[in-house]
Amino acid sequence: MLMLLRKKNEFNCKSVLFLVALELFIGAYALIGPPKFYTYEDYQIGDYVQYANNVSDTLDIAESATDRIVNPDISLNANYPLILRRGALSSFTAALQDDTQSYAKRWGYSKYFLWLLDSGGTVFTNSILHVTEAVNINELDSNLFTLEKKEGDYNLYSTNYNLPFGFCIDDSFSKLDMTNVDWITYHNRFYKAMTGDIMKKDVKLYNMILPPFMLFFFVPTLWIVSALGNFIIDSIVLLIISIFIYKKFTWQLYKKSIIPVFLFGFLSDFLGVLYLMAISIGSGAEYYEGNDIGKQILSGIYLATNHSCYDSVYGVLFIVSGILFSSIFIFAFNYRVSFNNKGLSKKQKIIASLTMAIITAPYTFLLPKELFYP
DSSP: OHHHHTTOOSOOHHHHHHHHHHHHHHHHHHHTOSOOOOOOOGGGSTTHHHHHHHHHHHHTOOOBSSSEEEOTTOOSOTTHHHHHTBOOSOEEOTTOOHHHHHHHHHTTEEEETTEEEEEEOOHHHHHHTTEEEEEESSOOOTTTEEEEEEETTEEEEEESOOOOSSOOOOGGGGGOOOTTOOHHHHHHHHHHHHHTSSOOOOOOGGGSOOOHHHHHHSOGGGHHHHHHHHHHHHHHHHHHHHHHTSSSOOHHHHHHHHHHHHHHHHHHHHHHHHHHHHHHHHTTOOOOOSSOHHHHHHHHHHHHHHTOGGGOHHHHHHHHHHHHHHHHHHHHHIIIIITTTSSOOHHHHHHHHHHHHHHSSOGGGGSOGGGTOO
């Protein structure tokens, strides 16, 4: 346009370059703004080396490649570990990987641009990273740290809680789903996985919430109590059936029915337990973290089998399905055998068998294991 205004047809390279440079300057100024000149504290420039050296000398901080140290109040430059020759999370380098910063942030530590700082975090995360000491100007919580030495402005603390440099964990730890979770949930899942809080592999059969006959199978002295309790319940239900369904009570009906009702009830409960165990073992159920519906179902089965069905809604549904499974067999056995040829009509047999299935279903499957194993 300038060349057209000047009515010159030839291409003027200098004019074009000048206009491009002017446009770049105006655009940069408009979009980014004027240059910003930051002011730095002494410890953020070259003097930080001297600061860190003074701290190391006055506090007698020992060098170590395994025992980490932290500076929670960031009173030293981010690269202070290089001066102290001490393992630490803090660093400020262009070689720092982005995923390292993201991983540290999940632990609750601070990051800014290329800075990775060991401020933040928790007692648990410090323990995981084998932090044994802290250097700080501000006073730290005496419940978490013990003051070892004070020189000038700086204090040297030892940590009250720490873990070994290396330790073993369960292999199920690798199956943790840590995607899209906040840092608090991240901590909790990590802790539970490490401690085996809800991921124990040493599955014992008696940890399952079983009906009384299975519990007493492992305690033979209680067999009589179990049998007596079930016999009394079956007798009461049979009495109800005789009075309200058969419309009269006869010893003949009771004597002919009580033994098959009692034995088939035990057998149905046993089949229910086999059903639960078959699904638990056949599905390879283990504990998983995450929002995937399939993993939640498997986790529910695992918790119901080895801990408590009330730890998961899917655990409750799993146990209820076992109760329904047993109830179906109670109904079928009573309808086909126990109440067959006992003078009952077809309708009466259906009602009597259904009543027995509903009332004598193995609801003990739902009892918390703490009632049996305090």
